Amino acid sequence: MIAAARPAIPARPFTATVAMGTAAPVALDAPDEAADDAPDAADEAPEAAELVALARCEDAELAREDAEASADEAAPEAAEEADEIWEEREAERDEADPLAPEAAEDA
Known part of the structure; x- marks a missing residue:
């Protein structure tokens, strides 16, 4: 006799309480994390500006090197x-x- 197959996952109703139980901690943590990140944001702004400035300097340096390489290639030509x-x-x-003496005589 073949035994009846059991469901792999027990049938448990998904209720609003279960949904709130998993979502509530995340919702409660969001303002706390935002408050924790606020001081970091003030510190990160100058760092971000510095990173942008460094990236621009690197871009300018690469452009200068490309121009020098082009000039070095063009100079021999x-x-x-x-x-x-x-x-x-x-x-x-x-x-x-x-022909200069002949031209002088003709003039």
């Missing part, structure tokens, strides 16, 4: 371009030097 322009101008001057 700019120097190379300047050298190329100098060489082109020098070649133009070298071509123009032999």
Whole structure:
């Protein structure tokens, strides 16, 4: 014969008393904790402002480092371009030097 299956959880009515019994301590603790946290909030405001200032400084420092890195990368390219322009101008001057006496005679 197979025995009847028992419910895993005993059937117990969920009443308002049970609900209030679990919720009441939480509700009573909330004002107490708020009162306990009030002095901490005054101490935390300057700390929070300091953390914000530090984060901004770090952001500014990272931006400066990025700008320096970009400048370091751009400097060799700019120097190379300047050298190329100098060489082109020098070649133009070298071509123009032999023609200068002829141009003076024609003038």
